[in-house]
């Protein structure tokens with residue numbers, strides 16, 4: 367029986383990063399993954415494939431709608447080859463997952479393919495595809511088994527017409543009318559992909575705004591922008607049934623007034639969140655406790671109630687984000703090595719990769735109001751930037767919330783071109799507890815979208831924005 371300092375169950379961004387950091391710190395490390403490719407949800411059916419399709423569909427939309435304005439003429443009809451688009455996406459996924467295998471080899475991490483489960487707190491059984499079991503010993507184990515799509519109790523997912531994000535990433539045809547339940551990150555990103563490719567898209571959302579956990583100004587601006595792209599929204603709608611008849615799917619919902627509204631399309635994407643995945647782990651054998659919603663309970667060191675077993679990523683509390691899982695993977699490895707790492711959960715940025723992109727870090731205006739913090743706001747519109755006008759990406763703004771007394775930046779919320787990358791400046795500033803004035807006095811290259819961050823900071827420090 368092989369024996370390890372640490373075994374990690376699950377090879378998503380939490381698990382594989384934990385494995386690399388453990389190996390860097392001199393631990394003999396094993397990683398167990400039930401699928402034949404490494405990288406978990408993020409690399410196989412999440413972050414990477416969704417961004418590949420967002421990029422391809424963005425190119426198509428540009429070619430159809432914007433090239434002409436730029437003086438680029440394409441003779442003949444511009445067509446989508448969906449099969450090729452999906453196969454390019456798969457190529458990107460394959461290349462990326464192979465990259466993780468390379469990193470495992472480079473760091474001398476033993477990779478086991480099979481379902482990992484606890485025999486007891488220091489022994490793991492790996493059930494392989496051929497039905498055989500292998501037993502390994504592990505002084506420490508990190509559970510990084512991630513999450514799976516949630517659904518609603520009355521929905522029967524047939525994975526053909528009533529689908530989750532996994533199937534939406536590999537459709538064989540462009541839907542005529544895609545009905546999306548849930549106006550969160552998945553619904554809006556994948557909705558935008560198919561809208562650009564020519565589908566009619568209707569988003570049915572339970573709350574009174576899309577991306578409801580983000581700053582309300584972002585919800586409003588993104589909805590305005592997506593409405594311009596002709597995406598339809600039904601907010602404050604409580605879905606009560608989803609029925610497939612042949613190639614048709616009918617979604618029934620009650621609107622705010624309690625009236626029944628019906629939506630009929632050919633596909634329905636259910637994107638109402640994800641839930642922690644612990645099936646098959648046999649947690650009882652190790653005595654690992656769960657908390658509410660089936661997540662694994664952990665302390666500040668991400669240690670479970672069993673001291674040599676840790677848990678990270680989507681399977682524990684907190685934002686279900688790849689970079690959050692990665693930070694936690696690093697933290698646990700360093701805790702096990704006797705170091706004193708720290709994660710500032712307030713500064714994990716959130717990004718929606720629609721176009722315009724939406725990105726945020728820190729407190730929202732709603733949260734500041736609720737906690738009674740006195741704050742000031744500096745906001746700057748993208749359309750006032752030379753860079754935005756040059757590329758014709760004029761939707762959006764940067765909004766900075768700063769403490770009214772101290773000027774410390776408390777939250778940054780932005781929507782516009784390349785905001786996914788711009789948010790890093792805000793994270794850096796806030797990690798160093800910068801004031802809005804600090805940001806406003808730093809030189810920002812011209813012409814860039816980043817100038818909107820400087821201008822919003824100027825606006826927050828006494829209405830000093832220069833270009834409005």
Ligand code: FAD
Nearest residue numbers: 376378380400406407408412413482512679680686687688
């Ligand atoms: P996962 O990535 O879910 O990995 C868990 C792994 O554990 C899986 O490979 C699973 O097969 C394996 N496993 C489970 N049980 C066992 C077992 N018993 N034995 C062996 N192996 C097991 N996040 C972002 O930050 N940015 C994005 O742009 C983004 N886009 C997304 C798009 C979509 C469509 C989806 C669905 C998610 C997206 N996410 C994104 C979320 C991101 O994918 C997750 O937050 C992230 O993958 C969580 O990482 P993890 O390591 O906790 O778990």
Ligand code: NAD
Nearest residue numbers: 548549550551552553571572605637638639640686717718
């Ligand atoms: P989400 O939590 O972002 O959005 C779910 C939406 O569904 C919410 O707006 C919610 O109000 C709505 N909803 C819930 N029940 C409903 C009902 N009965 N009827 C109508 N609407 C309902 O979840 P998601 O979009 O499924 O994404 C899952 C996870 O994956 C998220 O936690 C997200 O962090 C992660 N993810 C991240 C990215 C990214 O970082 N860009 C991209 C995709 C997914």
